Amino acid sequence: MSAAVLMQSMVPAEDAGDVALAASGDRRAFERLYKAHVNRVFTLCTRMCGNRVRGEELTQDVFVRTWEKLPQLRGESSFSTWIHRIAVNIVLTDRKNEGRARKRMKEDDDEVGEGIFAAAATMPRHADRMDLAAAIDSLPPGARQIFVLHDVEGYKHEEIAQLCGITAGGSKAQLHRARLLLREALNR
Amino acid sequence: MTNPITMTCAGVDEVLLEYLEETLDVASRASVDQHVASCVRCSAIMRDIGAIRSEAGRLPDLAPSRDLWKGISERIAPTVLPLSVPARPAMPRRWIPLAAAAAAVLVIGTAGLTYVVTSKVLAPPARVATVVSEAPIPTQPARSPLPGGGSDDVQSGAVAMESSSGAPEAEAPRVPVRPTSRGAEPSAALVSRSAATSRTVGDMTYGDEIQRLQAIITERRRQLDPATVSVIEESLKVIDAAVKQSRAALARDPGSGFLVDQLNSALDKKVELLRTVALLPSRT
Amino acid sequence: MIVKVVLSSLALVACVAAPAQAQRDYRESLDTTVTLDRQATVDLSLMSGRIDVVGGSGSQARVRATSTRGDIRFEATGGRLRLTVDPGGRRCRDDYGADCSHGAGDARFEVTVPAGTRVLANSISGPISVRGTKGEVDANSVSAGVIVTDAVRKVKAASVSGNVSVSQVAGDVRATSVSGRVEMADVTGDIESESVSGRITITGARSKYVRGGTVSGRISYAGTFDPSGTYQFKSHSGSLWLSLPANVGAHVMLETFSGGIDSDFPVTLQPTSTRGSTRNIEFKIGDGRSRIVAETFSGQIKLQRGDGRDSRE
Numbered sequence: 001m002s003a004a005v006l007m008q009s010m011v012p013a014e015d016a017g018d019v020a021l022a023a024s025g026d027r028r029a030f031e032r033l034y035k036a037h038v039n040r041v042f043t044l045c046t047r048m049c050g051n052r053v054r055g056e057e058l059t060q061d062v063f064v065r066t067w068e069k070l071p072q073l074r075g076e077s078s079f080s081t082w083i084h085r086i087a088v089n090i091v092l093t094d095r096k097n098e099g100r101a102r103k104r105m106k107e108d109d110d111e112v113g114e115g116i117f118a119a120a121a122t123m124p125r126h127a128d129r130m131d132l133a134a135a136i137d138s139l140p141p142g143a144r145q146i147f148v149l150h151d152v153e154g155y156k157h158e159e160i161a162q163l164c165g166i167t168a169g170g171s172k173a174q175l176h177r178a179r180l181l182l183r184e185a186l187n188r
Numbered sequence: 189m190t191n192p193i194t195m196t197c198a199g200v201d202e203v204l205l206e207y208l209e210e211t212l213d214v215a216s217r218a219s220v221d222q223h224v225a226s227c228v229r230c231s232a233i234m235r236d237i238g239a240i241r242s243e244a245g246r247l248p249d250l251a252p253s254r255d256l257w258k259g260i261s262e263r264i265a266p267t268v269l270p271l272s273v274p275a276r277p278a279m280p281r282r283w284i285p286l287a288a289a290a291a292a293v294l295v296i297g298t299a300g301l302t303y304v305v306t307s308k309v310l311a312p313p314a315r316v317a318t319v320v321s322e323a324p325i326p327t328q329p330a331r332s333p334l335p336g337g338g339s340d341d342v343q344s345g346a347v348a349m350e351s352s353s354g355a356p357e358a359e360a361p362r363v364p365v366r367p368t369s370r371g372a373e374p375s376a377a378l379v380s381r382s383a384a385t386s387r388t389v390g391d392m393t394y395g396d397e398i399q400r401l402q403a404i405i406t407e408r409r410r411q412l413d414p415a416t417v418s419v420i421e422e423s424l425k426v427i428d429a430a431v432k433q434s435r436a437a438l439a440r441d442p443g444s445g446f447l448v449d450q451l452n453s454a455l456d457k458k459v460e461l462l463r464t465v466a467l468l469p470s471r472t
Numbered sequence: 473m474i475v476k477v478v479l480s481s482l483a484l485v486a487c488v489a490a491p492a493q494a495q496r497d498y499r500e501s502l503d504t505t506v507t508l509d510r511q512a513t514v515d516l517s518l519m520s521g522r523i524d525v526v527g528g529s530g531s532q533a534r535v536r537a538t539s540t541r542g543d544i545r546f547e548a549t550g551g552r553l554r555l556t557v558d559p560g561g562r563r564c565r566d567d568y569g570a571d572c573s574h575g576a577g578d579a580r581f582e583v584t585v586p587a588g589t590r591v592l593a594n595s596i597s598g599p600i601s602v603r604g605t606k607g608e609v610d611a612n613s614v615s616a617g618v619i620v621t622d623a624v625r626k627v628k629a630a631s632v633s634g635n636v637s638v639s640q641v642a643g644d645v646r647a648t649s650v651s652g653r654v655e656m657a658d659v660t661g662d663i664e665s666e667s668v669s670g671r672i673t674i675t676g677a678r679s680k681y682v683r684g685g686t687v688s689g690r691i692s693y694a695g696t697f698d699p700s701g702t703y704q705f706k707s708h709s710g711s712l713w714l715s716l717p718a719n720v721g722a723h724v725m726l727e728t729f730s731g732g733i734d735s736d737f738p739v740t741l742q743p744t745s746t747r748g749s750t751r752n753i754e755f756k757i758g759d760g761r762s763r764i765v766a767e768t769f770s771g772q773i774k775l776q777r778g779d780g781r782d783s784r785e
Contacts, residue, residue, distance in 0.1 A: 027264065034257055043250045056252050057511065060259045061625070067264045068644070068662075072681070072702075093624070093642065132243050151244035157209075176205040183236045413597065416615050419633040423650050423668040426688050430708035434769060437729055441749035446727050450769050454708060457668060457687055461650060464632065468614055469519070469596055 019079045023070045030070075034063055037080065041087050047148045048091040050137040058094060062087045088149065088163055135185045139178055146171055147178035195223035200230045208237065398455075401462035412468060420465050427461065430454040500539040502546055502555075508533050509550040511607060514585050517594040518557045521579035525591050527604035527622070528584040539579040555581055599634070608643075617652070626661075635670075665691075669710075686710045690771075694778075697722055699761035706765075711772040714764065718777055721758030724766075726775075727751065731768045735775040 021029035041062050046055025066083050073082055136144060136152075146164070149155040150171070157168040157175075164171070200220055206212040207220050224230045409417060434451035441447060508514075508531060516523050521539075528534070537544050539557050547554045557579045579598070585591065587606040594600075599616040602609050602623065610628045611618045617634040620627050625643040629636045635652040638645050644661035647654050649670040656663060656674045662681040665672045667689045674682065677695025680702070684691045687708045694715040697703060705712045709731075716722065716737070726733050729750050739755050766773045 027261065030264070031257060031261070034260065038256065039249045039251050042252045042256075043247075046250055047247075052250075052253065054510070055250075056254070056256055059252060060256050060263070063256075063260045064263045067260075132240065133247060136244075147244070151241050152247055154245070172205060172209055176208070179208075179237050179240055182240050183233070186240070187236070413615060416632060419615075419651050426669050430687050430769070433708070437749060437769070444748045444750055446750045446752070446767065447729065447769075449767070450708065450729070453685065453706060454687065457666075457685075460666075461668065464650075468632070 016079075019070070019073065022067070023073065030063075030067055033079065037083055038063075040080070041083060044084065044087050044148070044153065045091055047133075047136060047152060048088070048145045049094065050139070050141065050144055054094075058087075058091055061090050061094075065090060084153075088153075092145065092164060132182065132186065135182050138185065139181060143174050143178035143181065146174040147182070150175050151179075195219040197223075197227060197230055200224065200227075200233075204233070398459065398462065401459070401466055404466045405462060408466070408468075412465075416468070420461065423461060424458070427454055427458045431458065500537075500542070500544045502535060502537040502544050504546070505532050505534050506548045506553060507531055507550065508548075508553060508586055508589065510586075511588045511590060512550065512586075513552045513590040513592065514583060515552065515554040515592040516556075516581050516583065517592075518579040518581065518598055519595065520597040521557075521581070521595070522598050523581045523583075523593045523595055523600045523602075525581075525583045525585060525593065525602045525605060527587045527589070527606050529587065531586050533586065533589070534584040536582040537579065542579065544579070555583070697762040697764065699759070702763045702765075704765045705767070707768045707771045709770045710768070711774065712766045712768055713774045713776065714766065715776050715778050716757070716764075719758065720762065721760055722762040722764045723756055723760040724754065724764045724775070726753045726765075726773050727767045728769065728771070728773060730770045731772055733773045736777045737775055 018026075018029040018032050022033055038059065042055055042059045045058040045062065046052050049055055049058060062083065065086055069086070073079065136147065139147060146160055149160050149163070150157065155163075157171040160166075160171040161168040166174075195216075200207075200223055203212055203216060203220060207217060212220070224234055405420075412420075431451065431454045434447060434454055438444065438447040438451060510531070512533075514525070514533065516525070518539075533548075533553055535546065535553070535555060537546070537555055537557075542557045545554075545556045545558055585605055585607075587604075589605055590608040591602050591605050591611070593602060593609075593611040594613070595616060596614045597616050598613065599618070600611045600613050601619045602611055602621075603619070604622040606622060606624055608626045609620045609623045610626075611620055611630070612628075613631045613634050615633045616631065617636065618629045618631050619637045620629050620641070621638070622640045623638075623643065624641065627638055627641050627643060627645045627647075629638050629645070630648045631652050632650045633652055634649065635655070636647045636649045637653075637655045638647050638659065639655075639657040641659045641661065643659075644663070645656060645659050646664040647656055648666040650668045652667075652670045654665050654667055654670055654672045656665065656672075656677070658676040658678075659674075660678045663674060663677060663679050663683070665674065665684045667686045669688045670686070671689045672684050672686055672691045674684065674691075674693045674695060677693070678698075679695060680698045680700060682693065682695070682701070682703045682705075684693065684704070685706045688710050689707070690711045690713065691705050691707060692713040692715075693703070693705065697716065697720045699721060703714075705714065724737075727750055733751070733753060737755075737757050739753055766775075
């Protein structure tokens with residue numbers, strides 16, 4: 001886990017009371033948990049899906065799912081880690097459903113993401129190059145999700161493999177591809 | 189052992205993934221390091237990817253463009269009718285006033301019970317303290333009469349009720365079970381409350397509500413399809429039989445948490461069914 | 473852009489082939505296509521007739537509706553599409569000018585929605601079918617059946633006297649009927665199912681949380697038992713039939729007042745097996761990690777080895 005996530009999981013002492021209250025149906029306590037965690041959840045959802053509007057929708061889905069499952073939270077898991085995992089699952093499920101619906105995604109992960117280069121090409125030629133966040137948003141979906149999970153959120157390849165239903169080797173390959181694409185886009 | 193192979197740019201590209209994942213053997217790694225030290229192209233790649241990894245781990249959190257709580261709150265709200273909004277907004281409004289008024293009465297009169305009924309319907313089992321617990325099932329499960337004179341928190345305990353008084357429709361009071369934290373043992377003191385206290389509390393909540401619901405249904409009977417009415421009536425008979433059997437068993441074993449739970453379940457079903465009927469749209 | 477259409481004349485939006493007695497059979501019809509946002513909501517309701525929704529590709533929804541009586545009301549924005557029938561619409565006059573507005577008449581909605589669309593469907597006596605929408609579904613009928621298949625995230629399906637069938641859902645399901653049958657197959661999320669007298673059958677479940685409750689109906693469950701899962705079944709007089717794979721690891725708690733317990737698995741009775749007037753059996757199978765709870769007042773609890781084929785109807 002990255003330092004950022006570790007810090008989050010050290011917070012739970014403040015959450016513990018609200019978690020217990022919320023698990024028993026106290027919506028105000030859950031609202032406090034929402035306020036404490038919404039930015040982290042939104043950040044994760046948005047970076048993984050590459051779109052702020054969709055990120056907001058997914059964030060709401062995460063909190064609704066968290067509310068429903070809160071009584072199942074085991075004592076040994078911190079709320080932060082747990083909601084983080086729910087968020088990852090929801091984003092990945094969202095992408096799987098979208099993929100099945102489209103049958104064949106235009107931004108298929110077997111193809112080079114034209115989006116990232118198009119995005120880079122439309123950036124104004126300032127002294128500042130395209131920033132990393134924008135470049136991440138423009139990655140092909142599969143590569144983006146794995147890059148975010150690994151390099152941004154600190155998940156290990158084995159964890160990513162389990163979450164995404166791929167092999168650890170596949171995760172590494174996607175990550176490598178993502179980094180090379182980002183490098184190219186940032187250097188344009 | 190020194191690797192005699194001289195690394196080229198193409199060779200670095202080939203092993204770059206393993207190098208970055210630190211799974212490359214020592215000798216090959218040394219070759220890559222040696223090449224990178226003197227190659228502008230490859231050193232730029234290493235530097236850039238290193239910078240990307242470093243920056244990625246320090247990206248700041250984002251914030252939504254608006255407060256998302258309202259949307260979340262609406263979705264996690266229990267399915268209780270709001271006071272002024274029709275139950276089924278897609279249905280023509282004139283179907284609704286009677287049902288909405290009925291629902292308003294229900295909600296005002298039994299805010300706690302209504303919340304509990306819907307949360308019992310919607311909630312996962314952890315909210316029912318008796319069956320989801322990491323701890324061994326206690327001999328006296330967490331079903332207990334309301335602490336007498338105590339908290340007005342209607343979620344603080346289940347209530348056992350016996351209608352040995354012969355009061356006809358004095359339905360068993362059901363004060364819902366507060367979900368305990370996982371593994372918590374019920375307080376033994378709660379188990380020993382008197383049934384008399386419970387009955388009084390129960391009459392004030394459950395009994396009144398069921399009577400009110402039944403009055404609404406009697407009034408709405410003509411508006412509903414006769415076949416549906418027949419199904420409802422048969423179902424109520426099934427439930428009432430279950431209530432009667434549970435009560436009879438509980439009269440013989442008043443300390444049985446299982447029987448209290450069975451009775452509560454049957455009464456919950458009754459309230460749920462009556463509410464469903466009260467809110468059904470009219471057929472004309 | 474908001475599109476609001478209330479059809480209250482005989483004008484047809486699109487041609488509908490009409491039989492000779494069309495004037496009495498189809499007073500209103502609608503055939504249109506609208507573009508919807510991703511994961512928009514489609515809200516359909518009618519009194520009697522039929523609602524059929526299927527999932528399609530692209531971003532457009534195709535809406536076809538007919539009504540023998542009453543006005544079809546249609547509203548559409550990018551994020552929401554609503555289709556209802558107002559039975560208080562025009563009075564029905566037959567070919568001889570006589571009043572034929574007895575009853576609400578029948579309506580038929582056939583809607584194709586983009587994948588991912590959230591579908592709300594309500595009827596009184598019309599069957600509802602929602603297939604392949606790959607989004608959330610909330611479908612309710614009073615006296616007719618409800619069928620939902622190939623949905624995701626969250627499904628609610630309910631009927632008072634009709635049968636409810638839910639299958640192929642990658643998400644949580646709540647399916648209820650008072651007296652009708654409830655059947656769930658191939659659900660991979662949390663499952664809740666309730667009935668009064670209707671039979672509940674759950675097959676092919678891969679869920680970590682299952683809760684089934686009935687008064688006099690029978691509950692049959694066949695699915696996986698996740699090591700961290702909780703599986704609760706409760707009835708008053710209905711039977712509880714659970715099919716457990718041979719390699720299951722579960723902590724099992726069974727309790728009954730006057731019912732019977734029949735288990736294919738060896739059970740060692742503990743000293744606390746009788747609590748007052750109830751019989752309680754608690755035992756472990758395999759590693760004992762899943763939690764299985766079955767409680768009935770007077771019904772039969774049956775634990776059988778297998779994949780549940782025997783218990784399927």
